[in-house]
Amino acid sequence: MNDDKSKMIGLQSIEFIKPPYIIAEGSIVGKKEGEGPLGLYFDKIEEDSFLGKGTWEEAESELMRQAVKIVMEKSGLKKEDVRYLIGGDLLSQLIATSFGIEEFDIPLFGIYGACSTMGEAISIGAILVEGGFADKVLAITSSHYASAEKQFRFPLNYANQRPSCASWTVTGSGAVIISKDKPESNEEVKIIIRGITTGKVVDYGIKDAMNMGAAMAPAAYETIYQNFKDFAIEPDYYDKIITGDLGAVGKDILNDLLKEKGYDASEQLMDCGVEIYNAEQQDTHAGGSGCGCSAATFSSYIIKQLKDQSWKRVLFVPTGALLSPVSFNIGNAVPGIAHAVMVESVE
Amino acid sequence: MNDDKSKMIGLQSIEFIKPPYIIAEGSIVGKKEGEGPLGLYFDKIEEDSFLGKGTWEEAESELMRQAVKIVMEKSGLKKEDVRYLIGGDLLSQLIATSFGIEEFDIPLFGIYGACSTMGEAISIGAILVEGGFADKVLAITSSHYASAEKQFRFPLNYANQRPSCASWTVTGSGAVIISKDKPESNEEVKIIIRGITTGKVVDYGIKDAMNMGAAMAPAAYETIYQNFKDFAIEPDYYDKIITGDLGAVGKDILNDLLKEKGYDASEQLMDCGVEIYNAEQQDTHAGGSGCGCSAATFSSYIIKQLKDQSWKRVLFVPTGALLSPVSFNIGNAVPGIAHAVMVESVE
Numbered sequence: 218m219n220d221d222k223s224k225m226i227g228l229q230s231i232e233f234i235k236p237p238y239i240i241a242e243g244s245i246v247g248k249k250e251g252e253g254p255l256g257l258y259f260d261k262i263e264e265d266s267f268l269g270k271g272t273w274e275e276a277e278s279e280l281m282r283q284a285v286k287i288v289m290e291k292s293g294l295k296k297e298d299v300r301y302l303i304g305g306d307l308l309s310q311l312i313a314t315s316f317g318i319e320e321f322d323i324p325l326f327g328i329y330g331a332c333s334t335m336g337e338a339i340s341i342g343a344i345l346v347e348g349g350f351a352d353k354v355l356a357i358t359s360s361h362y363a364s365a366e367k368q369f370r371f372p373l374n375y376a377n378q379r380p381s382c383a384s385w386t387v388t389g390s391g392a393v394i395i396s397k398d399k400p401e402s403n404e405e406v407k408i409i410i411r412g413i414t415t416g417k418v419v420d421y422g423i424k425d426a427m428n429m430g431a432a433m434a435p436a437a438y439e440t441i442y443q444n445f446k447d448f449a450i451e452p453d454y455y456d457k458i459i460t461g462d463l464g465a466v467g468k469d470i471l472n473d474l475l476k477e478k479g480y481d482a483s484e485q486l487m488d489c490g491v492e493i494y495n496a497e498q499q500d501t502h503a504g505g506s507g508c509g510c511s512a513a514t515f516s517s518y519i520i521k522q523l524k525d526q527s528w529k530r531v532l533f534v535p536t537g538a539l540l541s542p543v544s545f546n547i548g549n550a551v552p553g554i555a556h557a558v559m560v561e562s563v564e
Numbered sequence: 565m566n567d568d569k570s571k572m573i574g575l576q577s578i579e580f581i582k583p584p585y586i587i588a589e590g591s592i593v594g595k596k597e598g599e600g601p602l603g604l605y606f607d608k609i610e611e612d613s614f615l616g617k618g619t620w621e622e623a624e625s626e627l628m629r630q631a632v633k634i635v636m637e638k639s640g641l642k643k644e645d646v647r648y649l650i651g652g653d654l655l656s657q658l659i660a661t662s663f664g665i666e667e668f669d670i671p672l673f674g675i676y677g678a679c680s681t682m683g684e685a686i687s688i689g690a691i692l693v694e695g696g697f698a699d700k701v702l703a704i705t706s707s708h709y710a711s712a713e714k715q716f717r718f719p720l721n722y723a724n725q726r727p728s729c730a731s732w733t734v735t736g737s738g739a740v741i742i743s744k745d746k747p748e749s750n751e752e753v754k755i756i757i758r759g760i761t762t763g764k765v766v767d768y769g770i771k772d773a774m775n776m777g778a779a780m781a782p783a784a785y786e787t788i789y790q791n792f793k794d795f796a797i798e799p800d801y802y803d804k805i806i807t808g809d810l811g812a813v814g815k816d817i818l819n820d821l822l823k824e825k826g827y828d829a830s831e832q833l834m835d836c837g838v839e840i841y842n843a844e845q846q847d848t849h850a851g852g853s854g855c856g857c858s859a860a861t862f863s864s865y866i867i868k869q870l871k872d873q874s875w876k877r878v879l880f881v882p883t884g885a886l887l888s889p890v891s892f893n894i895g896n897a898v899p900g901i902a903h904a905v906m907v908e909s910v911e
Contacts, residue, residue, distance in 0.1 A: 224696050227698065231697055299764065300572065305676065307657070309657065310886065312896075315899055316891070318765065319764075319765035319767050324762035325763070325764060326762070327677050327684070328675050328676065335888060340671065344691065345691065348571075348695025348696070350691055415672075415673070420666055540656065540659075541656045541657035543655070544662075547621060549663060552663075
């Protein structure tokens, strides 16, 4: 270790001198996500959309509670081994998180970055571990189709029509344990967090809350572009560059924006929102969205590919649309934000 | 510097080996706060409750925008000198923050801890600086009386009656610059962040959203108690232990809870919500509340006392009530959280 080497890279990035490990991952999703193309990868598929609770909000808290339990059990850790929990969700005042995690009695940094929240959670988690502030932390987010529709759009009972650019909020939660030390198992392949690129609020003046892919694509573009510049790399440094929930529409816009800057990432680009559903068969239009979309996909399918070394280097870029029903109703635009995490598989 | 020394202290605390400096502070408040006992300490008092905007939410964003401008101007920094902005507010999906800070083009970690948010912002800011991830960061929060009433309680036009335990949301914003290096001025007294104690979600089952002091007092108690234990200190280590917005009711409960554990902190306890208004003359009942209450008080009056060395050691403990209108309406309790920051004046 060279103490003189700066961790600060370029304008917006950090390179971890002692890269933290992701030693466990846990995921839970709803029935629809379980029936999608990634169904086999999730730890748990919950058939009851209320998860035995009386309200959608309590159901979402239960998703988080179960994701914590799964990842703790898989890691073999006790709650006192985890020094911080970093988490958030889409509901006003983060109630899914507050009520979902309170029984675990772990110091909490509540965060909000809309659907980019898992990128922010892993970023802050890695900072805490690499900086010597914690040996192990837990990063988590969730979303629920019904609580999000109630929060942001229309109550389900209105049965309003959805435009083809609209996305479908994923019912799910994903959690990872970030650790200073390698996992205790004898697995040869380890997953490390090499670095991060932290996003800014990016506002291109998009005003259509039903087309969040278009609102978030510029933010994803700016963060990915900055990652290339800060680390002086080309798209093919990565096996995959995986955005959170741009959906089919936003993914095309992102590809075009990068091409305009001379970066052809067509081979690398992938989007959790596109992967998680079979859009035609499942009638999900532009794809999945919500904090739980990227979190559950990362904590299952993406980690699995890295463990198998099908991919060795992934840029994970959850993307958030910074709107609220109030900001939309008073006529504000929908700015975006995207936080990138460089995840690698090493032997 | 001894690299072998752990920064992790006890169960929930961090002691900074190289304590970061607070090199500048900025505050802006509304007319009512300007007329209160701390009026002389704020950088700016805004007479127009709309701050020239068309909605309460945009007015709150404007408070943040101005607080950033004040602290940047006082510090002499340019926006490219600030590597991260850590901030949040009480509005759903943090819209005051997203729209308030977007023009500054600084990487953002959006956070939410209800009215404890300034404690969380300074904590994460100090971690980023001390861990070598940034040379300078900006921590900020805001609240606005009218946007908060609209969000959490009743539209002002309903003119509903307020019980005497109810608090009054502060219109204001406070911001500080946290730096690796000392301020460039030749001032002999420097303000440092010695350590932090990060809170957990604490739920005593309080269900009265009009009595947030009682809901938050147990969280303040648990964080302060843990701070004493982790650092093996007594209340008189501090000149002041300053909670965020417990108000008169919550402050008494906190004092009693500490006494039950054998700690008499009667001399040290102070509450931003109690200090910011003259409750009798200003009809503010239990006192001020909101993210802006502790942030504006810290970024003005508290820093001034430390600079003058009237106080040398302060435990700043913003306190948050983790409720939303939805969680309240579905019958959930109001859990609390409190994040403590050890701020000291050194020569």
